[in-house]
Amino acid sequence: MPTKPKVLIAVLSFNEAVNIEFTLKDLSNHNFGYDIVVIDDGSNDKTAAIAKLHGIPVVSHCINSGNYSNAAMTYFLYAYRNGYDVLCQFDGDGQHSAAQLKSIVNPILAGSSDVVIGSRFIEKKGFQSFFLRRVGIAMFSKIDSNITGTNLTDVTSGFRSYSRKVIHFFGHTYKQELYDNTSQFLLITHYIGGKISEVPIEMRPRQGGASLFDIWKSITFPLKGLVIVLGCILQKEKLRGKSSLL
Amino acid sequence: MNISLKIAFILAALLVIYVVVKSIKKHSLHPSYAVLWIAVSLFLLSLAFLETMYAYIAKTVFGLYGGDHLIYISLISFLLIYCFYLTTRICQMADRISKLISFAAVTDSEVAELKKRSQSE
Numbered sequence: 252m253p254t255k256p257k258v259l260i261a262v263l264s265f266n267e268a269v270n271i272e273f274t275l276k277d278l279s280n281h282n283f284g285y286d287i288v289v290i291d292d293g294s295n296d297k298t299a300a301i302a303k304l305h306g307i308p309v310v311s312h313c314i315n316s317g318n319y320s321n322a323a324m325t326y327f328l329y330a331y332r333n334g335y336d337v338l339c340q341f342d343g344d345g346q347h348s349a350a351q352l353k354s355i356v357n358p359i360l361a362g363s364s365d366v367v368i369g370s371r372f373i374e375k376k377g378f379q380s381f382f383l384r385r386v387g388i389a390m391f392s393k394i395d396s397n398i399t400g401t402n403l404t405d406v407t408s409g410f411r412s413y414s415r416k417v418i419h420f421f422g423h424t425y426k427q428e429l430y431d432n433t434s435q436f437l438l439i440t441h442y443i444g445g446k447i448s449e450v451p452i453e454m455r456p457r458q459g460g461a462s463l464f465d466i467w468k469s470i471t472f473p474l475k476g477l478v479i480v481l482g483c484i485l486q487k488e489k490l491r492g493k494s495s496l497l
Numbered sequence: 498m499n500i501s502l503k504i505a506f507i508l509a510a511l512l513v514i515y516v517v518v519k520s521i522k523k524h525s526l527h528p529s530y531a532v533l534w535i536a537v538s539l540f541l542l543s544l545a546f547l548e549t550m551y552a553y554i555a556k557t558v559f560g561l562y563g564g565d566h567l568i569y570i571s572l573i574s575f576l577l578i579y580c581f582y583l584t585t586r587i588c589q590m591a592d593r594i595s596k597l598i599s600f601a602a603v604t605d606s607e608v609a610e611l612k613k614r615s616q617s618e
Contacts, residue, residue, distance in 0.1 A: 290602075310606045312598045325599040332603060428592040 256336040258285040258356055261326035262307075263409065264343030265315065268296040270457070273345045275305045281349035285356070288329060289343065290322045298343070319409075320429040323436070324421070327413075331422025336360075339412040344457045346378065347410045354450045355412045365417050365445030366437060368403065369410035369452035377453035387473050391434050394480055399441040403449055407433050410452055417445055424493060430479050438483035442490035503545040510541035544568065 260278060264271055271289070278287055289302040293315035302309045310329055312321065323340070330338040337359045341347050351369065358364040371377060372388075379385065388407050396403045411433075413421075417440055421429070429435060437447055483490075517534045520526035526534075544551070551564030561567050 288606075308606060308610070310602045312602050313605075314598065316595060316598050318595075321595045321598055324595060325602050328599050328603045329606070332607070428588075428595060 255284075256360055257334060258283075258337040258339065258360075259326075259330050259333070259335040260285050260287045260339045260341050260352065261330070262287060262289045262302075262341050262343045263292070263319070263322045263326075264289055264294065264298050264302075265292040265322075266294045266296045267298050267343040268294070268301060270345040271298050271301050271343050272305075274341070274343050274347075275302060275307060277345070277349040278341070279305070281352060283353060283356075285339070285352065286335075288326070290326050290329075292316055292322050318430075320435075324429055327418060327421040329422075330413075330418045335418060336415045337412055338418050340409055342409045346454050346457055348453060348455065351410075351452050354452070355410060358448055358450065359412050359414045363446065364448040365414040366440050366447045367412045368405060368408050368437075368447070368449045370403075370405035370408060370449040371452055371454045372404040373449060373451035374453070376451075378456045379454075383469050387469070387476075390473065391476055391480075395434050395437050398438060398480075398484070399447055401447050401449075403437070403447070405449065406437055408452075409433075410454070414445070416443075420493075430475070434476055435479050435483055438480065439490055442483070442487045443494040444491075506541050506545040510538040510545075513538035513541065 262271075262274060262278070264274075267274070275287075275289075287307050289299070289307050289309045291299045291302070291309055291311040293312040295315075299309045299311050310325055312325065316322070326338060326340065337356055339352060339355055341349075341352075347369070355367050355369050358367045371379060380388070388405060392403045392406045395406045420439075420443055421436075425439070440447060513534060517526065517531050517538070521528075521531050548564060551567055553564075555561040555564045555567035559567060561570075
């Protein structure tokens, strides 16, 4: 009898004490039998304590790393060490809806994708983010679409899931640094032979607190992103060589 | 070069060597960096004693008017290269710290889980 696949929902949080309760309640109200872990990037508020009160395991960084990619490194490592088949990233700010988890996870379980991105721009419903950010997202979506040969619309979406192959690669094989740009994950996945797809989702505005995306990051993010894309392109042969290790 | 400038170079070289030795003693400077700074002090000493050699190299090899131009260009080039080297080192350190943060966090959660299990048993 085939065993039930293990699915992990990694909730990313940093100083989300005002939102984490809402997020965890949403996840418990839409419990599909998935495991949940909160990745706390060294919060100095009660984020971790609130999550523990809900009986959710918390993996806390001893200091704030200041970037999203460090939290990603942590959840890949956690998922790899605990033998998960599917890993789903879910933001702790209440923007994502747990009711849509199945649509993110199912393509991975069906084996049709290695990375599934929840895109808010397919059906253009719900929170669409501010104009400058939409321009940046559109630019990187176009670049990534051209490279991967897949039509992508929301490459920076934090609502996404990864297959066992991708978990194994980022949690074990890939020894280099991951940067604060989601294009890097997609391009590396593409170069190691992974399949990428998008599904429509609807996002909510933040339930409270302030976004980490400020004006300075709005300026530097596209520039850093272009360098990261270039770095991925330059490394593609090396990455293709590593795909045989999977 | 007048004698006071030569003395200044010699004193600066001796000061660098003194600081390097003190830092090695306190383990605040790795041997590879210590070697580099000793080389810098030797360069400062050479400025005091090998002025004519620098003037000769500047004129015949690089076609520069005087040895001081060669020294300025050399120093600026050295500083730029060294800045770049240190930038790469900082990046490497940041990468290692990121990895350590992740490993420590996951290992910490595993230890906590094991403790919980052993207490319940």
